[in-house]
């Protein structure tokens with residue numbers, strides 16, 4: 001196994017070296033870049049090619065151990081990254097799966113990895129053996145998002161953060177925010193009337209406001225402009241080269257981080273002097289008995305904005321596209337939403353109303369399935385693990401491919417078809433995981449669904465819209481979104 005060790009040492013160097021290519025492979029019009037949630041590390045492995053020609057024969061398996069999964073590891077060191085970039089990543093995964101089955105090895109992002117695409121294997125990695133499959137991210141990314149953010153953390157510290165985040169993001173906690181969500185939604189729909197707007201852009205504004213509200217509660221009003229301004233600077237650096245010289249994107253990003261930290265500290269120090277209930281994420285973080293440090297709080301606030309905003313905005317954009325393409329479905333959603341308003345004196349949504357939206361819920365589920373904006377997630381084996389007769393060696397990355405599972409014809413017949421009625425029957429465990437599963441699954445999923453419902457309620461009852469221009473392409477931004485962010489025109493009904 002010492003062969004693996006060489007390989008892994010190199011992988012470690014790459015993973016820890018702050019050298020990843022900009023996703024500007026992913027300028028908005030490119031379609032051949034991967035989209036993933038917290039995975040941001042598209043390295044420039046080609047730079048390293050001359051160093052590692054000897055790595056070619058690394059993968060003859062040792063007789064006493066189970067074999068490695070099938071698959072090819074591509075050229076030494078470039079791995080299969082090129083193949084991945086040169087095609088739509090989903091086609092890459094699907095063709096591999098066709099050839100090798102639901103578990104195969106490959107070599108991307110400079111690291112040997114095992115991709116898995118069956119519900120059983122996903123359960124094995126994310127739940128049954130989650131203690132040996134840890135989240136793994138490049139160090140430079142951790143620095144920008146915050147080293148102590150929930151995604152990167154493990155063990156007790158992770159459990160504590162999760163408890164605090166879940167407490168703030170459980171329905172009973174944010175129920176009272178529905179009127180605020182409504183006014184944010186109505187305000188932005190109103191301001192988009194008649195003009196040509198980019199759906200994704202508008203949706204990001206909406207989800208940003210909702211995220212700030214759920215983090216900072218009332219304090220959002222005072223600080224949101226500053227927070228937004230600095231967050232925009234910060235995110236420009238997410239996919240930049242981490243070179244810390246004055247004037248670089250990375251340096252500006254790190255500076256923006258400090259500014260955000262300053263604002264958060266200011267809010268906290270004001271709150272410490274007052275006695276009140278805020279009922280938001282910051283309060284949950286501040287009330288921890290053992291105490292989180294200010295730095296831990298800031299890292300996690302930035303992390304939550306990152307996790308909450310573009311994901312939800314991209315799903316909403318897909319919903320708007322699919323509704324326009326499927327007039328029958330749009331009609332059914334509209335009728336369901338109109339029925340909720342009928343006979344009401346006050347035109348306000350309540351928590352109970354959101355329980356009366358089965359058709360709308362299925363549209364959301366089906367969109368999460370078809371669009372699968374998080375194609376996969378990322379783990380690392382911390383010891384040798386055997387699965388299904390194959391060895392997953394210590395140090396290898398393991399990628400559960402959500403998208404492949406969601407597009408498997410055995411699980412979802414005619415998988416490319418948008419058909420919300422397929423969710424009239426609940427999907428089997430671990431066949432539908434848009435929010436992951438297990439210890440790191442999405443704690444924001446209830447909030448995400450609620451904010452989508454509120455927006456769809458006002459959109460379908462008061463507006464009609466049409467998509468402008470051709471709309472068949474996909475771009476990765478970094479999540480999958482319709483080409484050009486789906487330009488539309490909205491009209492009041």
Ligand code: HEM
Nearest residue numbers: 150151307308311312315377434435436440441442444448
């Ligand atoms: C439709 C929108 C969303 C989708 C599809 C989504 C999906 C996911 C997925 C798949 C994971 C698990 C990643 C993994 O296992 O490696 C995750 C984690 C996470 N999500 Fe979401 N998410 C969405 C919205 C949100 C929102 C609105 C919030 C916050 C308000 C949020 C906060 C988080 C956090 C904090 C984690 C990390 C949890 C941990 O590591 O323990 N997400 N999300």
Ligand SMILES: *[C@@H]1O[C@H](CO)[C@@H](O)[C@H](O)[C@H]1NC(C)=O
Nearest residue numbers: 244245246247251253254255
């Ligand atoms: C940006 O670069 C300057 C000059 O090298 C350095 O002093 C500063 O610490 C850097 N900023 C951050 C936030 O790293």
Ligand SMILES: *[C@@H]1O[C@H](CO)[C@@H](O)[C@H](O)[C@H]1NC(C)=O
Nearest residue numbers: 123429430431432433437438
């Ligand atoms: C997560 O895993 C558990 C245990 O296998 C299962 O009962 C549950 O349905 C899974 N959740 C999803 C969303 O598939």
